[in-house]
Amino acid sequence: MATDLTVAEPLAATEKLPSRREKKQRPRWLAHTVLILGAIAMLYPLLWMVSSSFKFTEDIFSQTGLLPERVTGQNYPEGWTALPRDFGHYILNSTVIVAGSIIGNLLACSLAAYAFARLEFRFKKFWFAVMLGTMMLPIHVVIVPQYILFSQLDWINTYWPLIVPKLLATDGFFVFLMVQFIRGIPRELDEAARIDGCGHWSIFWRIVIPLSVPALATTAIFTFIWTWNDFFSQLIFLTDPDMYTVPVALRTFVDATSQTPWGPVFAMSIVALAPVFGFFLAGQRYLVRGIATTGLK
Amino acid sequence: MPRARRKKKDPGRFAPYLFLAPWFTGLALITAGPILASAYLAFTDYSLIGSPEWTGLENFQRMLDDPRFYQSLKVTFIYVGVSVPLQLAFALFLAMILDRGLRGLALYRSIYYLPSLIGGSVAIAILWRQIFGAQGLLNGVLRFLGAEDPPGWVSDPSYALGTLIILNVWTFGAPMVIFLAGLRQIPAMYYEAASLDGAGKVRQFLKVTLPLLSPIIFFNLVLQVIHAFQSFTQAFIVSGGTGGPADSTLFYTLYLYQRGFGNFDMGYASALAWVLLLIVGGLTAVNFIAAKYWVFYGD
Numbered sequence: 271m272a273t274d275l276t277v278a279e280p281l282a283a284t285e286k287l288p289s290r291r292e293k294k295q296r297p298r299w300l301a302h303t304v305l306i307l308g309a310i311a312m313l314y315p316l317l318w319m320v321s322s323s324f325k326f327t328e329d330i331f332s333q334t335g336l337l338p339e340r341v342t343g344q345n346y347p348e349g350w351t352a353l354p355r356d357f358g359h360y361i362l363n364s365t366v367i368v369a370g371s372i373i374g375n376l377l378a379c380s381l382a383a384y385a386f387a388r389l390e391f392r393f394k395k396f397w398f399a400v401m402l403g404t405m406m407l408p409i410h411v412v413i414v415p416q417y418i419l420f421s422q423l424d425w426i427n428t429y430w431p432l433i434v435p436k437l438l439a440t441d442g443f444f445v446f447l448m449v450q451f452i453r454g455i456p457r458e459l460d461e462a463a464r465i466d467g468c469g470h471w472s473i474f475w476r477i478v479i480p481l482s483v484p485a486l487a488t489t490a491i492f493t494f495i496w497t498w499n500d501f502f503s504q505l506i507f508l509t510d511p512d513m514y515t516v517p518v519a520l521r522t523f524v525d526a527t528s529q530t531p532w533g534p535v536f537a538m539s540i541v542a543l544a545p546v547f548g549f550f551l552a553g554q555r556y557l558v559r560g561i562a563t564t565g566l567k
Numbered sequence: 568m569p570r571a572r573r574k575k576k577d578p579g580r581f582a583p584y585l586f587l588a589p590w591f592t593g594l595a596l597i598t599a600g601p602i603l604a605s606a607y608l609a610f611t612d613y614s615l616i617g618s619p620e621w622t623g624l625e626n627f628q629r630m631l632d633d634p635r636f637y638q639s640l641k642v643t644f645i646y647v648g649v650s651v652p653l654q655l656a657f658a659l660f661l662a663m664i665l666d667r668g669l670r671g672l673a674l675y676r677s678i679y680y681l682p683s684l685i686g687g688s689v690a691i692a693i694l695w696r697q698i699f700g701a702q703g704l705l706n707g708v709l710r711f712l713g714a715e716d717p718p719g720w721v722s723d724p725s726y727a728l729g730t731l732i733i734l735n736v737w738t739f740g741a742p743m744v745i746f747l748a749g750l751r752q753i754p755a756m757y758y759e760a761a762s763l764d765g766a767g768k769v770r771q772f773l774k775v776t777l778p779l780l781s782p783i784i785f786f787n788l789v790l791q792v793i794h795a796f797q798s799f800t801q802a803f804i805v806s807g808g809t810g811g812p813a814d815s816t817l818f819y820t821l822y823l824y825q826r827g828f829g830n831f832d833m834g835y836a837s838a839l840a841w842v843l844l845l846i847v848g849g850l851t852a853v854n855f856i857a858a859k860y861w862v863f864y865g866d
Contacts (some may be wrong), residue, residue: 302666311680312737318704319694330697334707340733356855382590391583401590404598408847410823411840414833415604418595418615429579438593438616445590470582499688501800505617506828517689517800524693525807533698539690546685554677561680561741562748 296560311528327533343532349541354511354521357538360519363508367515368431371497372490374436375444379489380482382439382476383448388460398449405442409502417506419526431507434494444489447560451485452478488560491553494545516542608837611686615831626838639816639822641726645816646796650735655787658739662746663776676747680740691734692804696721699730699805721805724815731801731816749783750776754857778863785862789854796847799824819843 314336322330323345325338333339364496385391387400420431439445454480463473479486501517508514514522520542524530550557584591630636641797661679665672685691698704701719709717720726728739753776755779763770777784799820810817810825823843827836 297841298669300669301667301669305661305669305671305675306666309675312679312682315694315698315704315737318613318698331702331707334711335706343620374612376841380592381586381588385583385586385590388588389583394583397587403698404594406793406847406851407598407602408793408820408840410797410820411605411844412598414608414827415601415838418604418833419596419601421615434832435593435597439590440593440597454642470586474586495684499685501687501689501803504825505803506824520689520693521804524696524804535693536697536845539693543685543688546688550677550681550684554673557684558680558744559675561683561744563819 297516319536320540323533324535325533327531330532333497345533345537349529349538351532352534353523357519357541360514360516363513364515367429367504368494368497370429370433371436372493374433375441375489375493376486378437378439379441379444380448380479380486381474382445383452384478386445386448387452387476389470401442401445404440405446413503413506420507427508427510427513432503444493447488448482448485451482455481484556484559488556491549492560493550499547578586587642593796598672598692605837605840608834609841611834613833613834618645619834622834626835629835630842635814635817635822638766639810639817639819642815642817643796643819645728646735647731647792650732651791651795653732653736654739654791655742655784657736658743659746659784662743665747666750676744680744683738685740686734687800689800689804695730695734695801696805722812724813727806727812727815731805734801735795735798742791745783747781747785753779765860782863782864785854785858789851791803792850792854793847796843
């Protein structure tokens with residue numbers, strides 16, 4: 271379906287402002303006012319959460335302003351130790367899964383993408399269409415049999431159900447992203463390498479991979495953010511509290527007590543979001559380009 | 568030895584299959600196999616203990632008599648039907664403002680895009696639960712403004728779904744970025760020609776922007792519909808996993824989760840999953856058919 275897309279190619283254009291529209295100026299302060307008000311509305315919940323993480327729980331309810339009247343740093347150590355394990359334990363669990371997923375996606379998806387972008391084989395178009403189709407497949411259709419499969423392998427409450435699929439290039443989105451990218455690498459480079467005696471493996475490893483760094487970075491960043499934020503599959507495959515990841519642990523935090531300690535909860539929510547903010551700031555260009563190319567979240 | 572010679576002729580004959588080996592394995596074991604398995608399980612009764620018991624169409628007949636199935640369908644359709652158009656409208660509106668060559672484009676774009684990245688996370692769902700709680704931020708503001716008895720948004724069945732719709736609309740940044748990329752590709756000369764012909768801003772929007780952007784509107788529409796149908800985390804966290812109050816936030820996927828992983832009713836959950844697949848697939852097909860009438864491909 272995405273083959274019809276015209277957005278895929280000249281993305282470089284989104285990075286720089288073209289001067290061609292400069293002529294049709296309207297009062298710019300109006301646009302800026304709308305944009306700034308909108309930005310405040312968009313960010314207010316987040317800023318409020320940051321500020322609440324430094325408020326006493328009883329103040330969170332009564333004070334709606336952003337600036338706390340009484341500041342406390344207590345929510346962070348309190349939240350960190352509120353669950354059966356230190357929060358660092360859950361961060362570590364998430365980190366292992368995220369790292370495994372990134373390695374898996376980078377390796378497996380780039381291999382598949384090279385084949386789709388550069389090699390000829392029977393029914394290539396058919397398999398490519400199948401790959402695009404898997405991008406649209408709701409995970410809910412396969413989760414029950416996957417659960418049965420993994421439980422028969424005795425993999426429930428291990429990291430394998432969350433990592434092994436990535437090693438098998440099941441994220442069609444990244445395969446597609448890299449196919450699009452590799453298609454843009456001049457074929458002359460491959461041919462020159464072939465004349466020098468390189469086989470497919472060397473061309474892949476020495477030419478295509480080094481030139482695909484932007485696509486690989488996009489893949490790594492999105493894999494990080496999506497896996498870090500993922501809740502559904504972690505909720506299903508990890509039921510042992512020792513194996514909980516950050517999102518699953520956060521969830522038990524809220525549901526455990528009838529009287530939720532909002533201050534510590536928000537503090538740990540900030541801890542949970544911080545790496546995403548970090549990657550977002552570091553990789554914005556790649557993120558925007560990845561989004562504009564294929565349009566997933 | 569002709570076989571050896573043929574191999575020599577084209578040593579890379581198997582290369583595509585080697586490169587695709589992980590993908591093929593994943594397709595077989597993680598995707599296609601489970602699809603077939605769930606198609607089979609949909610006609611069985613299976614609770615993980617023993618082996619699946621063939622029950623024919625019973626799961627689907629059960630569905631027809633299951634009020635929570637209907638409720639989850641209704642909730643999901645309202646959620647998708649209201650939040651996706653709003654999301655796309657906001658996305659297009661802001662993309663058009665941002666496309667006017669203003670200073671600070673990158674900053675604005677980042678700010679608007681950020682919620683898309685984190686909107687599906689547990690942390691944000693928790694935040695939402697508090698903002699719209701009876702004692703939450705919103706009611707604090709309303710009380711400050713003089714409202715005596717504001718509703719508990721997430722605890723009142725008539726508002727709870729609305730709060731989740733707002734959460735989804737808040738994540739309009741991703742389609743906005745795609746619109747922005749699309750707007751950049753409309754040649755300025757079209758607007759110049761239109762304005763020479765005396766077309767005002769509104770006419771230019773209707774006659775130039777919308778038709779030329781229609782493939783991208785279509786793309787965003789298809790993706791966001793598919794995406795919204797699969798929403799889960801928000802409803803799960805905000806309702807504490809119940810889909811309450813009074814099943815008003817019982818997303819289809821949440822109900823599927825409850826049947827499959829709450830009750831280990833795997834056969835019924837598989838049947839539900841197939842109905843979801845048929846609905847999403849059907850809607851996507853309808854989208855593609857309808858696209859013939861409104862999507863305009865320039866070349």
